[in-house]
Amino acid sequence: xxxxxxxxxxxxxxxxTGREGTFHSLRxxxxxxxxxxxxxxxxxxxxxxxxxxxxxxHDAVDRTGANTAMIFxxxxxxxxxxxxxxxxxxxxxxxxxxxxxxxxxxRVYNIIKKNGRARLVGPNCPGILSPGKAxxxxxPAAFFKEGNVGVVSRSGTLTYQIGNxxxxxGFGNSTIVGIGGDPVPGSDFIDVIALFxxxxxxxxxxxxxxxxxxxxxxAADFIAANVTKPVVAYIxxxxxxxxxxxxxxxxxxxxxxGTAAAKAEALEARGVRVGRTPTEVAEVAVSLLxxxx
Amino acid sequence: MDLLEYQGxxxxxxxxxxVPSGKPATSVDEAVAAAGEIGxxxxxxxxxxxxxxxxxxxxxxxxxxxxxxxxxxxxxxMDIRGLTVHEVWIEGASxxxxxxxxxxxxxxxxxxxxxxxxxxxxxxxxxxADEDPDAIARLHVDPLLGFQEFHGRRLAYxxxxxxxxxxxxxxxxxxxxxxxxxxEATLVEVNPMIVTPERDVKALDAKVTLDxxxxxxxxxxxxxxxxxxxxxxxxxxxxxxxxxxxxxxxxGILGNGAGLVMSTLDVVAQAGGKPANFLDAGGGxxxxxxxxxxxxILSNDKVQAVLFNIFGGxxxxxxxxxxxxxxxxxxxxxxPFVVRLDGTNDKEGRQLLADADLPNVHTESTMxxxxxxxxxxxxxx
Numbered sequence: 187x188x189x190x191x192x193x194x195x196x197x198x199x200x201x202x203t204g205r206e207g208t209f210h211s212l213r214x215x216x217x218x219x220x221x222x223x224x225x226x227x228x229x230x231x232x233x234x235x236x237x238x239x240x241x242x243x244h245d246a247v248d249r250t251g252a253n254t255a256m257i258f259x260x261x262x263x264x265x266x267x268x269x270x271x272x273x274x275x276x277x278x279x280x281x282x283x284x285x286x287x288x289x290x291x292x293r294v295y296n297i298i299k300k301n302g303r304a305r306l307v308g309p310n311c312p313g314i315l316s317p318g319k320a321x322x323x324x325x326p327a328a329f330f331k332e333g334n335v336g337v338v339s340r341s342g343t344l345t346y347q348i349g350n351x352x353x354x355x356g357f358g359n360s361t362i363v364g365i366g367g368d369p370v371p372g373s374d375f376i377d378v379i380a381l382f383x384x385x386x387x388x389x390x391x392x393x394x395x396x397x398x399x400x401x402x403x404x405a406a407d408f409i410a411a412n413v414t415k416p417v418v419a420y421i422x423x424x425x426x427x428x429x430x431x432x433x434x435x436x437x438x439x440x441x442x443x444g445t446a447a448a449k450a451e452a453l454e455a456r457g458v459r460v461g462r463t464p465t466e467v468a469e470v471a472v473s474l475l476x477x478x479x
Numbered sequence: 480m481d482l483l484e485y486q487g488x489x490x491x492x493x494x495x496x497x498v499p500s501g502k503p504a505t506s507v508d509e510a511v512a513a514a515g516e517i518g519x520x521x522x523x524x525x526x527x528x529x530x531x532x533x534x535x536x537x538x539x540x541x542x543x544x545x546x547x548x549x550x551x552x553x554x555x556x557m558d559i560r561g562l563t564v565h566e567v568w569i570e571g572a573s574x575x576x577x578x579x580x581x582x583x584x585x586x587x588x589x590x591x592x593x594x595x596x597x598x599x600x601x602x603x604x605x606x607x608a609d610e611d612p613d614a615i616a617r618l619h620v621d622p623l624l625g626f627q628e629f630h631g632r633r634l635a636y637x638x639x640x641x642x643x644x645x646x647x648x649x650x651x652x653x654x655x656x657x658x659x660x661x662x663e664a665t666l667v668e669v670n671p672m673i674v675t676p677e678r679d680v681k682a683l684d685a686k687v688t689l690d691x692x693x694x695x696x697x698x699x700x701x702x703x704x705x706x707x708x709x710x711x712x713x714x715x716x717x718x719x720x721x722x723x724x725x726x727x728x729x730x731g732i733l734g735n736g737a738g739l740v741m742s743t744l745d746v747v748a749q750a751g752g753k754p755a756n757f758l759d760a761g762g763g764x765x766x767x768x769x770x771x772x773x774x775x776i777l778s779n780d781k782v783q784a785v786l787f788n789i790f791g792g793x794x795x796x797x798x799x800x801x802x803x804x805x806x807x808x809x810x811x812x813x814x815p816f817v818v819r820l821d822g823t824n825d826k827e828g829r830q831l832l833a834d835a836d837l838p839n840v841h842t843e844s845t846m847x848x849x850x851x852x853x854x855x856x857x858x859x860x
């Protein structure tokens with residue numbers, strides 16, 4: 187088992203004809219992901235290395251039965267593309283695009299929530315990898331193998347860093363979910379941790395947070411009330427100055443809110459182990475798994 | 480992007496929010512001329528993006544031409560908590576019967592705009608929130624529904640505004656909400672929002688933050704950026720498409736991916752060092768981007784050592800190595816570098832560096848080891 191993406195994933199890529207879109211779609215297919223369609227308005231009828239391209243998501247779903255969307259279009263088109271995928275009945279929408287306007291994200295989030303039929307992961311995320319089954323997005327799959335560690339993260343490269351140390355100690359991952367670094371993520375830690383809790387293959391959960399917002403604090407409460415599996419956390423940004431956006435649009439300490447220290451404290455107060463460095467997180471995870479084995 | 484007070488007021492005026500009329504000025508002569516047009520008494524207000532302007536002497540009332548001259552001369556060039564005043568805003572003095580507070584905030588946790596209203600205006604709202612949280616009325620607006628008149632009434636009654644201004648306060652909130660959505664702001668704050676003796680409601684201050692990601696839809700707002708307030712290194716980085724934040728220390732940092740760079744700063748600090756900057760070279764960086772990034776880092780003359788922390792995913796370590804070699808050829812850095820390359824093509828990257836045999840470049844295989852090494856080198860420099 188795994189969560190969100192697996193052998194049943196039938197992927198349709200919005201923006202498949204763009205340079206990055208083509209490159210990563212084909213990499214995902216090479217990994218074994220079933221990439222069944224692409225959408226680019228005006229290029230319907232063409233194909234990208236054998237993947238049929240449609241003008242609309244509705245056509246793509248009708249003709250191929252696509253159940254998962256990956257959004258790779260530039261920021262100004264991304265909200266519309268996400269809503270089109272949702273309208274066409276796609277159940278899981280993974281938005282890689284970085285730089286979507288905050289008010290667009292707010293609108294998209296609230297529409298998807300109100301309709302209640304699709305799940306959005308991202309935007310501004312590296313995607314989702316279930317090692318050995320499917321890769322949707324830009325996560326470098328070569329560093330990861332199948333296993334029992336579920337990872338959910340606001341940061342891509344930090345995930346690779348931690349995952350790599352875990353892999354070097356002989357452990358693998360059930361699924362790695364990048365929820366993205368934007369202020370209004372479609373899915374947050376709680377949504378993904380709830381799925382890992384239900385997933386029989388996942389025995390330990392690593393969550394990788396960072397400064398800004400309250401998602402980590404709320405996750406801490408959720409974990410204390412609902413999660414039986416061990417959770418190890420990392421928080422980036424202890425040295426970030428207030429009022430400065432640290433790369434990710436959502437990574438900002440506003441006044442006294444959203445600090446790394448407050449997040450680490452909230453998690454530890456709820457019994458979640460917090461590693462001080464990425465290496466320490468991986469080591470704690472490995473020691474907990476070793477003890478369980 | 481944070482706007483100056485007067486830019487916010489000009490934005491307000493475009494959306495029908497009542498504001499005192501005024502003019503910006505960058506010289507004493509301009510300020511005196513503006514004051515003459517507006518009439519006395521008028522207020523000379525320092526335009527810097529920081530609170531506490533009044534206490535610092537950056538806001539003064541002028542009753543005549545001589546006072547306008549004296550105030551403009553004193554305020555232009557003044558330093559307010561580290562920021563130099565390059566511009567003043569001259570506006571007609573307002574008579575004040577009551578001072579309220581109003582704001583519309585992008586509440587990322589609730590995923591909805593949050594409107595706040597209080598009759599305790601004119602003071603630090605965070606202090607009010609701490610000492611007397613009930614003095615602030617709060618209401619989330621469903622962004623799919625938008626602001627309705629009843630929202631305004633609920634807030635006005637809950638905050639306890641004077642009964643005769645419930646309607647104009649509600650109308651003011653509707654207009655501020657409109658500014659928030661129409662201009663794609665993440666913050667619209669008015670403190671104080673005043674009631675005049677004639678019972679008019681006016682915005683006496685304006686604090687507006689616009690979403691940089693939405694500027695493509697608001698070309699006219701792009702010109703509002705306050706270049707004088709930007710740090711020179713940060714401006715240089717922005718022009719080169721790099722994400723850079725200047726910090727106080729002496730260890731330059733370059734990494735790929737915002738999370739990994741934040742984490743690198745933390746690990747360096749834990750090892751006893753002080754980072755000089757945050758620099759995310761981004762995913763898939765090519766050699767020329769790395770060369771350009773090294774220039775930005777070294778343009779800060781406090782930097783005594785530099786750490787490269789790369790975990791290659793889309794980014795290829797051999798490209799990073801080529802960029803560093805090119806940077807050494809072009810700018811011949813005088814400070815030591817510690818380079819940690821891991822991930823995609825890491826062996827090729829390390830081999831390139833070994834072959835190039837750059838002076839004072841140390842390679843490390845782990846993030847923790849690299850952090851300790853760079854702290855040691857910066858201390859010795």
